[in-house]
Amino acid sequence: xxxxxxxxxxxxxxxxxxxxxxxxxxxxxxxxxxxxxxxxxxxxxxxxxxxxxxxxxxxxxxxxxxxxxxxxxxxxxxxxxxxxxxxxxxxxxxxxxxxxxxxxxxxxxxxxxxxxxxxxxxxxxxxxxxxxxxxxxxxxxxxxxxxxxxxxxxxxxxxxxxxxxxxxxxxxxxxxxxxxxxxxxxxxxxxxxx
Numbered sequence: 437x438x439x440x441x442x443x444x445x446x447x448x449x450x451x452x453x454x455x456x457x458x459x460x461x462x463x464x465x466x467x468x469x470x471x472x473x474x475x476x477x478x479x480x481x482x483x484x485x486x487x488x489x490x491x492x493x494x495x496x497x498x499x500x501x502x503x504x505x506x507x508x509x510x511x512x513x514x515x516x517x518x519x520x521x522x523x524x525x526x527x528x529x530x531x532x533x534x535x536x537x538x539x540x541x542x543x544x545x546x547x548x549x550x551x552x553x554x555x556x557x558x559x560x561x562x563x564x565x566x567x568x569x570x571x572x573x574x575x576x577x578x579x580x581x582x583x584x585x586x587x588x589x590x591x592x593x594x595x596x597x598x599x600x601x602x603x604x605x606x607x608x609x610x611x612x613x614x615x616x617x618x619x620x621x622x623x624x625x626x627x628x629x630x
Contacts, residue, residue: 484543488500488539496612497612499536502538502544505540505564509545509564509566513567517546520569521567522566525537525554575628576629577624577627578624578625580621583623
């Protein structure tokens with residue numbers, strides 16, 4: 437319930453910010469605006485997808501996976517996010533699309549590079565450690581083999597399948613939406629740490 441309210445609030449704040457920044461300012465006469473993300477909402481999309489894609493630029497599987505990990509982490513450590521959370525992300529994040537997970541984590545936990553409460557460590561395996569700084573409650577989250585296979589399945593597609601950019605984007609978005617709706621236990625394992 438708390439997590440749903442937080443993301444609904446984020447969506448409303450994002451919508452207000454977008455509306456305000458696209459208006460002409462009286463002091464400079466300049467038109468300010470956020471970049472336009474490549475995202476077309478579908479009827480079954482959870483509201484948080486629009487917020488996630490506004491920061492990231494498009495709807496992708498790794499972004500959605502990162503969001504799901506962050507949402508689950510906040511819930512399990514009973515954190516509100518932004519300032520009472522510390523995130524450590526370990527994994528092969530050197531390049532997109534793997535590094536896109538980091539945008540999802542920042543969006544869903546509120547831990548950001550700017551606040552220095554998210555730490556990124558290059559490693560061979562994905563491990564996400566989230567700590568509630570108020571209580572010390574800490575969890576370790578790891579992706580299931582099933583989700584890793586699904587997330588990276590499009591990377592294994594034949595080159596001729598990737599020639600059509602529109603079809604490729606449709607495949608990417610379909611996988612992302614599938615991850616958004618999957619049961620949590622199919623996406624990750626969660627272990628509470630002492």
